Amino acid sequence: MKFNEQQLTEFNRLVARYPEGKQKSALLPVLHLAQNSFGGWLSTETMNYVAELLNITPIEVYEVATFYSMYNLKPVGKHVFEVCQTGPCMINGSDNIINYIKEKLGIEVGETTPDGMFTLKTVECLGACGYAPMMQMGKFYKEHLTKEKVDTIIEECKQNAALNN
């Protein structure tokens, strides 16, 4: 396991933002980079590699990786649906959206479909309360969700998978 050239360039850019000897400050962004580069989650091997690159101890990386909710400590599906369930989204029907996705994908919250395509998670307020109900999918937000919109999103994910095969 190693970053490729492009990923290393990005790594160096991230580290260069901090003063000499403060490279540990780059840990959060470097963990994002590592998660994106190595299968969408952080294995022990990945975390050890990050520790080595930043010249810090592995425990310093584990401490951080287990604290923040965006780091996945076990494998996830190709598409992760992170549906917000906090007050303002709840008022606007997030429960219905969560139930609909569960039904449609045949999984519970926290599970991944057997084909490894979809993972369903619930999250707390993502700063899109005025555009509720919403979920995060990778880098972007899907807002004003309806059952129809969920159908479309799932269909698009499946079609993309078909194209890639």
Place this chain on the structure above:
Amino acid sequence: MSKKLLLEKAHVEGIKHYDVYRREGGYKSVEKALKTLSPDTVVEEVKKSGLRGRGGAGFPTGMKWSFIAKPEGVPRHLVCNADESEPGTFKDRYLMEFLPHLLIEGLIVSSFALGSNDTYIYIRGEYAWIVDILEQAIEEAKTNGWLGKNILGTGFNCNIHVQRGAGAYICGEETALIESLEGKRGNPRIKPPFPAIKGLWERPTVVNNVETLAAIVPIINMGGEEYAKIGVGRSTGTKLISACGNINKPGVYEIDMTISVEEFIYSDEYCGGIANGKRLKACIPGGSSVPILPANLLLKTAKGETRYMNYESLSDGGFATGSMMGSGGFIVLDEDQCIVKHTYTLARFYHHESCGQCSPCREGTIWLDKLLYKLEHGQGKLSDIDLLWDVQRKIEGNTICPLGDAAAWPVAAAIRHFRDEFEWHVNNPKESQIKNFGLAHYANPIQPITA
């Protein structure tokens, strides 16, 4: 129409890009500050403006800036708090998405005032696409000579870096944010020392909210005294309010703090009234941490006076009958909403977000979550309501950082104003699972005003 200082140009086509932003008068405040003012006079202007921190606490910004220590040979840092995670709050996101250059401009002037050569924007990890928008704006600003070395030939150097968080509400607390910037868990520090003395890498540091730093631009352009004329009393200038919940027009609005709460909710210029012709039941006016108010206390104070959208008026009556401006996250609940359920989702949120350092917060938020879960799901006892009250009392004021209070206050206010709804849940366990308590006596329905 409220005067607009921040969002005036938000709808100009292409304003995200440097050329358009500059053509519309952008970066003038940098020219003015760097060429005609000294760092200390910039701080003076900010003091005169009366600007109060827009991140939630409302602390006077100029005063905060004047506290920064200046030990010889030690670099100082400005950090922009873009962690925005308080439920109901999405105004900083709007500013960064649509007017990234306004923030960058404000950051350059503020960095000049504080002597920060390396300034960091700490943005919540979920706003991943906004990182790209900000980095592009920074690149453009650099290309055009507003960032980098020897800006405008004045000898002032400044770089801005964007650092992404990774999902933790607590990192919005300024010392947790600093820990996170240092590559650690977001555990708030014990104060003192305050960041102004020992902050990022033990260097003097000022942490300010996105909106606070954007407001520096109009303050420098128009002068602190002129800025202070807008608004009322100690609520000077304009404030961004992110409105959500059961309203016709959720979104981000800039107000000048002289309008009434009633006008804000019902006029077409703002929220456009309650959605689907329903009636107003309650509102959390300043983000999930501040006390919820029933309609009658929201629109009028306990003294029967009109309540206005500003710091003083929203907190009129203290916690007994008032609330707070907070972060400006305005959450409106209509007659069909269940207070117990809504409070439960907030308690679950704080339980999820407690960093776990102090026992009252770590254990207390678990209790709040569990008790409210029971009450909401028809498994509660009347004594649970008292227990809930007792637990929140024991968290408040007994913790390292204010997250403990933030978890306690919404629960306290919900019980204070809606105790009969909690009791109804206990006494009608089956019915409460299929139907809501409704409006009861909380609201004093008023006729919507048309704009």
